[in-house]
Amino acid sequence: MSVRRIGLVVGALAAVLALVPQAQAANWLEKNFWMSGPRYSGNLPACDSGWALGTIQLRFSGKEHAFWNSRLGIVKFDDIHETANRPWASDTIPRRFCTARALISDGIWRPVHYLIGEDFGLIGATWDVEWCVVGLDRNWASNPGCRMMRP
Template identity: 50%
Template sequence: MRIAGFVAAALLAASCVPALAASALEKNFWLSGPNYDGVLPQCSDPAVTGRIVSRFDAKEANYWKSTLTIQQIDESHQIAFSPWGTDYIPRRFCVARALTSDGHYRRVSYSIAEDTGWIGFSWGVEWCLDGTDHNLAYAPACKMARP
């Protein structure tokens, strides 16, 4: 009983101690923050457009049971690079023209961002193809995929 009382008193005393700010060692030891290089592929890089094509085709087939595919992506150009400043994840915002299997040309808006790929290892890409945003993730009209 005495031990339980002693433990309870020790816990109560420990909870009454005010919180202290991090020491200089705690602030600077292995907590350097993100170190971005800003090195990203260009908008027209085949690795980027290929990733968009393959993921769009898989999404349409698996989630929406659609046979719509992207046949080609061309006329890609950059519309912004890190528009919010250097303190944020470097992103290259692009717009291109995509020919879909139904014969229509549609605008594809996409961003390439550093360290947003698989488990943060490489660059990642987020995209939206006008007229195919079924769940309205980038509504209205893919505007939220652009800066």
């Protein structure tokens, strides 16, 4: 009886798959309608922007507390400078790469590499910042040595 049911199920699946239309390439209207390409302004906040540095401070302390049960935080930034601005092809998402030194609450100055990207924010509506503190990238998201946050 179970062999017969398996045969019916396989037969039903075959019938359903036979009715599914074959995939076809998009026609000219589908390819060109509302697909005008990226329109990036390239207007990104500066590396020393209070918004960017504040975001890094807030997210660093939040990550340390939530994931590593640590009370570490960034006390202040120093030696802030841009390392690259839109280093790749002009059609790629605009990114400003920055480096700074951060005084961590444990008293150690550590390098911080970060990038500010256009359309990186919520649903691509605004800028956002991605960052890495050298020596405190505990989940190795930007390893080795925060290399993924540099151009």
